[in-house]
Amino acid sequence: MSVTIKEVAERAGVSVATASRALSGGRGVRPANRERVLRAAKELDYEPNAVAAALRSRTTNSVGIVVPRISNPFFATLVEAVEREAARGGQGLLLSTSQYDPEVEAGQLRSLLDRRVDALIAVPCHSERSRAAIEAAGQRVPTVQLDLCLDGGGGSWVGVDSEAGILAAVEHLVGAGARTLAYVGSEPTDSSAQARLDGYRGAAPLCPGATERVLLGDFSLEWGHRAARRLLENRREMPEGIVCGNDTIALGVLRELARNGVDVPRRVMVTGFDDIPFAELAEPPLTTVRQPLEQLAAEAVRTLAARLGGGEEPHRRVAIAPELVVRASTRAAPPPR
Amino acid sequence: MSVTIKEVAERAGVSVATASRALSGGRGVRPANRERVLRAAKELDYEPNAVAAALRSRTTNSVGIVVPRISNPFFATLVEAVEREAARGGQGLLLSTSQYDPEVEAGQLRSLLDRRVDALIAVPCHSERSRAAIEAAGQRVPTVQLDLCLDGGGGSWVGVDSEAGILAAVEHLVGAGARTLAYVGSEPTDSSAQARLDGYRGAAPLCPGATERVLLGDFSLEWGHRAARRLLENRREMPEGIVCGNDTIALGVLRELARNGVDVPRRVMVTGFDDIPFAELAEPPLTTVRQPLEQLAAEAVRTLAARLGGGEEPHRRVAIAPELVVRASTRAAPPPR
DNA sequence: GACATCACGGTAATCGTTTACATCCCCGGC
DNA sequence: GCCGGGGATGTAAACGATTACCGTGATGTC
Known part of the structure; x- marks a missing residue:
């Protein structure tokens, strides 16, 4: 069907191991060989199979996000910011909505975990009934609560002050x-x-x-x-x-x-x-x-990255200060007497 | 790390093949065995590894969608409807935004294909410069254009009349x-x-x-x-x-x-x-x-399902009739003379 | 009673990568 | 001249499921 790394390796006259190394990072491969592998890949229009890579490397390069809904412009903007931030880091975004139902939310979290996302971002739809599922998820992958948080506050959280x-x-x-x-x-x-x-x-x-x-x-x-x-x-x-x-x-x-x-x-x-x-x-x-949505999203992704990379990072709770936007529904100066 | 089907099979006293059959569908397995497998799975809190399943079965149970942006409430609602529809069918949704840039759009499509989505939904951000990438994607997986379509119109499309x-x-x-x-x-x-x-x-x-x-x-x-x-x-x-x-x-x-x-x-x-x-x-x-957004989303997913299941389905172009909502910015009746 | 059929279950191949480990080669130090 | 070290490669074993294929025992048919 589609061209595999094996064929690329053959065409380049190297082993699959070398081909793999050349294609991902290229460390520990002689420049000449790397060159040949990359050329072969291009010639064959090789598309790496991310699923196979994910299976072996135990990393899907994707994060899951579950929000109450997206038709709410607030969450929409948040999701968009997260998506951009994730895409910048080469991460895919798996999107789910809980529709404000903790049961649905739990199911979505579970499904995302089955799909082996590397990390999770969740806007808990209920401050108590979301707890079990979100904490369970937090046991398996780095998880950050965004905007809303659980009552009593366990786990990482990024929100507005x-x-x-x-x-x-x-x-x-x-x-x-x-x-x-x-x-x-x-x-x-x-x-x-x-x-x-x-x-x-x-x-x-x-x-x-x-x-x-x-x-x-x-x-x-x-x-x-x-x-x-x-x-x-x-x-x-x-x-x-x-x-x-x-x-x-x-x-x-x-x-x-x-x-x-x-x-x-x-x-x-x-x-x-x-x-x-x-x-x-x-x-x-x-x-x-x-609401500093861009900053929230950036900080959430950054928090996840920290927890992904550096082993046992402690839980972070980040509150970003918002900005007052003054328009005509208030006056800037005291009223004239 | 996490419990595998092998351990489930062992605990149930059957082979992995039987366990797999029992867990997915259960056809061709004696009820007694199926029972034991399911029980073992529950006891061990088995979570199937969707990545491994995807690799072997060549099906990720996920669809990719790329829209210009989500902060636009129109697309947000559309995405939400698609997400719900997909979730109903057990499909995950991989979300990307093109930010109205055909280059970015092409990259996103490529990335989604690397991730081996089963199908694609795209709102082409440009009626001409989106063509190459979308048609290329259409060669590899069922693809439907949503809302907007390419000039001259190749491929499946679902939109409003x-x-x-x-x-x-x-x-x-x-x-x-x-x-x-x-x-x-x-x-x-x-x-x-x-x-x-x-x-x-x-x-x-x-x-x-x-x-x-x-x-x-x-x-x-x-x-x-x-x-x-x-x-x-x-x-x-x-x-x-x-x-x-x-x-x-x-x-x-x-x-x-x-x-x-x-x-x-x-x-x-x-x-x-x-x-x-x-x-x-x-x-x-x-x-x-x-805009009949729910219907658009449902129809888009249905179109994909049709193309996924039944081999060489022809391209469909579906235009759904919208509904006029009369409010106070117009009068219902002719003006009094 | 012999033989075809069928349902079920096990063995092992397979999906396409990454990566642990062994190997080989080259170089420098002694 | 020998040995140690390190970098580049190759070989093959994972990763965790699904599934092709085959064996087995039960059943049905004549």
């Missing part, structure tokens, strides 16, 4: 003149929601009374609508700044405020979190905390 | 009372842009003068802005319906119209194409032609 991000948003709002704040976020069902909420509470000292108005629902547009309506009930006491747990919520809030004729940013300022593509396209464009 | 989609939009606009139309789309640099433009021209008979205003740029928000400004130059002659080549353009158009105080849908109706997530969130929500 949510507290710092929320703190930056709060500082910005206060600096821009907001005297009262509210937080609209998600119930802390996963580690990110938890960290963002913690971040808000931690920033409370900057603004007296900030923790009094904390509305928790889920990360959806509808929840943004509902929460905004709640805040609108008492127009006079409406806060001057609303910190949202993510951009989707913020967009819902923005829209509900617009419907009720509330001037953003003059009457109320709004911030989001993530910087999804449409944050920029909202009316007004949304000030938000940008 | 763009002409029918645009036609539906035009019919809808005319039915809702638009007497003058314009088209804002992309230069036909790829097969979709071409087909959508063709669709618009083909629908022209429904609305006299429709083909006089055809503005071509690229599939971007900015182009939507610019095109809208062009149409606004002569306010009186502004068309009553604007058919856009995709949703991104349409969102740009909508925004520019809003800035200029043009009432949508009363003065102008606007349609998009794709139904990206934000079409629904636009102000007003965008009437658009929804």
Whole structure:
């Protein structure tokens, strides 16, 4: 069927061992022979069989990744960054989605392990029920949790420093003149929601009374609508700044405020979190905390590389500081008096 | 290291051949033996080595996919659908991105072939310069072009019936009372842009003068802005319906119209194409032609399955009719006189 | 009762590489 | 002139499954 290394070796007049050595790295082969092997390979249009190589060398040069879903632009961008990073290192990427179901997730992890991926990247879809499968996987290959992490945190993790991000948003709002704040976020069902909420509470000292108005629902547009309506009930006491747990919520809030004729940013300022593509396209464009996705991906791959190469690397937990992107939904300067 | 089929066979008291047969399908094995093998496998927590199986059986149970990028929500959803469909059939998905570079694309295809994927799905990033690599791949494994296709069209293809989609939009606009139309789309640099433009021209008979205003740029928000400004130059002659080549353009158009105080849908109706997530969130929500992504993915996988199983299947070209989703950016009924 | 048939199970070849180990050769040091 | 060392090669044994092929015993048919 397809041409094998044996035929290349024959044509080059060397043994398969030499051919193999010449083709992979070329160390320990006399230049003349290496030359002949490479030429023969080219002439025969030799395509190495990665499966056979993987079997013998116990290395597939591929990493597996499992995310809740890809249609979520946040994960999509993350996967893309990981793919690029992996491709740069000659690694293939086996992609699976858990669809937010820990059972499915476990099955996918298992399947990836059967396929003998060299390493795993996982965004745990549940902070507790994902534990067993992910820890089991971690026993067999280097595994890093990305973005989300397991409760109580075992294993390596690469994510964003949510507290710092929320703190930056709060500082910005206060600096821009907001005297009262509210937080609209998600119930802390996963580690990110938890960290963002913690971040808000931690920033409370900057603004007296900030923790009094904390509305928790889920990360959806509808929840943004509902929460905004709640805040609108008492127009006079409406806060001057609303910190949202993510951009989707913020967009819902923005829209509900617009419907009720509330001037953003003059009457109320709004911030989001993530910087999804449409944050920029909202009316007004949304000030938000940008997830450093490229850096997350790069760091995740780097962490794996470290654990692959150097034997018993300790578990790493890396939190990357995000960046505040200021747009028209907040003011840069204090309001004129 | 990890437990092999040999140990399973030993524990079950049979030969590896029998163990293998029992584990995969179980045909030609006496129930009693099969039972014992399965039990032994479970007890030892046996994980089959998919790499070894792949080498011998010349089947990796995996398909490769290469798309221009995943951060584009359209491709993301497509990939997700393909992944689900593949997982359903026990197939793994090897993901690559071409980043719109035919060279990179060729490299990725080659790498996937080295990894011996059973089949390939590709969204050609260029209608001509992708040809060589994709056709070469098609020689080695079943390959289907998804969404976009090569110029002149060789090989299998699964995509959407763009002409029918645009036609539906035009019919809808005319039915809702638009007497003058314009088209804002992309230069036909790829097969979709071409087909959508063709669709618009083909629908022209429904609305006299429709083909006089055809503005071509690229599939971007900015182009939507610019095109809208062009149409606004002569306010009186502004068309009553604007058919856009995709949703991104349409969102740009909508925004520019809003800035200029043009009432949508009363003065102008606007349609998009794709139904990206934000079409629904636009102000007003965008009437658009929804890509049947699930169906596309399912059909693509089905096409591959057909070509995998049944020897010399002929090339298929499948165009799936999309569905018009009517929202507030158009009116359902003719305007009151 | 002899013989063809059939279901089942074992032996061993095979998939296409990598790599451990042996060999050979060349060179320098003594 | 001999020996030790090291670099380049070749030989052949892995890697862990699947599967071609053959033997065996049971069954059915005449």
